[in-house]
Amino acid sequence: xxxxxxxxxxxxxxxxxxxxxxxxxxxxxxxxxxxxxxxxxxxxxxxxxxxxxxxxxxxxxxxxxxxxxxxxxxxxxxxxxxxxxxxxxxxxxxxxxxxxxxxxxxxxxxxxxxxxxxxxxxxxxxxxxxxxxxxxxxxxxxxxxxxxxxxxxxxxxxxxxxxxxxxxxxxxxxxxxxxxxxxxxxxxxxxxxxxxxxxxxxxxxxxxxxx
Numbered sequence: 001x002x003x004x005x006x007x008x009x010x011x012x013x014x015x016x017x018x019x020x021x022x023x024x025x026x027x028x029x030x031x032x033x034x035x036x037x038x039x040x041x042x043x044x045x046x047x048x049x050x051x052x053x054x055x056x057x058x059x060x061x062x063x064x065x066x067x068x069x070x071x072x073x074x075x076x077x078x079x080x081x082x083x084x085x086x087x088x089x090x091x092x093x094x095x096x097x098x099x100x101x102x103x104x105x106x107x108x109x110x111x112x113x114x115x116x117x118x119x120x121x122x123x124x125x126x127x128x129x130x131x132x133x134x135x136x137x138x139x140x141x142x143x144x145x146x147x148x149x150x151x152x153x154x155x156x157x158x159x160x161x162x163x164x165x166x167x168x169x170x171x172x173x174x175x176x177x178x179x180x181x182x183x184x185x186x187x188x189x190x191x192x193x194x195x196x197x198x199x200x201x202x203x204x205x206x207x208x209x210x211x
Contacts, residue, residue, distance in 0.1 A: 030093060039063060042080075049083045057096075066078075086202050093124070107150065120137065
């Protein structure tokens with residue numbers, strides 16, 4: 001087994017985090033379709049903050065959409081591009097799939113092009129605080145979901161972009177020289193169905209205790 005020192009592990013982590021925070025600019029669109037209404041919004045990361053206000057709702061509509069920032073959750077935008085340099089980004093998507101339709105349940109399909117997304121993991125979570133039920137666990141492998149309601153109201157979803165910790169774990173395990181069949185190689189190390197910080201900590205501790 002290749003020896004790895006604590007300093008080497010730290011360098012790997014720092015390099016990984018820097019690569020996540022300095023990636024090239026990117027912009028992605030999110031669309032919603034319901035019959036002849038096809039609203040869209042844009043989000044992304046760049047060298048500069050870009051925020052473009054959204055147009056007001058038309059007098060009659062079947063579907064409408066905004067994007068919001070958690071820090072400005074009363075201001076509706078068409079586009080929100082954050083300044084890069086963070087490890088976590090959070091947008092709020094507001095979708096009204098009902099509009100001025102009568103008292104029936106209606107559905108809009110919300111979709112995106114996964115090839116437009118930047119680095120890291122993207123998930124969609126119900127609500128505005130990123131603590132609700134997971135709607136889409138990985139926006140790069142699932143590219144749509146349905147939004148439904150029987151009222152003229154907005155449904156709120158958090159779009160959360162975090163570093164892909166599986167990349168970090170993969171780098172550590174390759175450099176460690178472990179047998180690829182060893183259970184410590186599995187990305188979901190604690191077998192809870194998610195790749196998260198706890199998995200990276202487990203891997204780092206394993207390497208530190210087994211030089």
